[in-house]
Amino acid sequence: MAKKKPIIILSAVVLVSIVLVRAIWFTSVLVGEKTHDFGFIEVTPPKTVVNHTFTLTNKSGRDLVLVDVVPDCGCTTTEAYQELVLDGEELVLPVQLKLRQSQLRKSSIRLVFEDGTIEILTLSAVGRLKDSLRISTYPIVIKPNGHDSMATIGLEQFDNSKPPLPEFTLPDGVTISTQRWKIKNKYDARQQTPANWSMQLSFATEKEIEDASELVVTVGDHTLRVPIVSEAKAPIELPYTEFPLP
Secondary structure, three states, rough: HHHHHHHHHHHHHHHHHHHHHHHHOOOOOOEOHHHHHEEEEEOOOOEEEEEEEEEEOOOOOEEEEEEEEEEOOOOEEEOOOOEEOOOOOOOEEEEEEEEOOOOOOEEEEEEOOOOEEEEEEEEEEEEOOOOOOOOOOOOOOOOOOOOOOEEEEEEEEEOOOOOOOEEEEOOOOOOEEEOOOEEEEOOOOOOOOOOEEEEEEEEEOOOOOOOOEEEEEEOOOOOEEEEEEOOOOOOOOOOOEEEEOO
């Protein structure tokens, strides 16, 4: 029986160590709302940024030193954070969540303190593209040399039914040929991700495109207007939409 005492003592030491580590790492030291749901957010390409500020109070009974703030993905960023959070004072942490497409986006932010304490904050939002019908090339450049110019239209739908065939309105002298709708990904109700359909288009003309010419694409209730030009121009820099702090 005496030979088993070192084993029992060692086991007790290990158990106490685990309990202490769990007490430091997993005991909450900040009080306040640690989860924020933005709900449905309209996304304007190339991205929409939404902002939130977490305000949490140090109720640990000791001063805390915040040494790192670690988001779990590149979709989440944080402003410069305060390092010292005195006992009883607030930690104010502004954060941003970037949305680029229609999908359920979740993100967590890990707060690491000098004493090993860890707090987890979470963000969530459901992105919805402002325009379900879109095109890969804007504007469409069609040179008057008889060679085809390519573009692809895309359409989001929150079911897996095939979209109706598009209707096109073209400038005089411009011809178009199309391929069939192809599904890139199916509708996922759990992730709230729409079905994504695409169709390749081919344009040709033998003459110069007049100013203010455009292609009009209609798919069901969706309409898209796209300028058509003969010469390529520098792409338009589209600013991203940023929602102000609440």
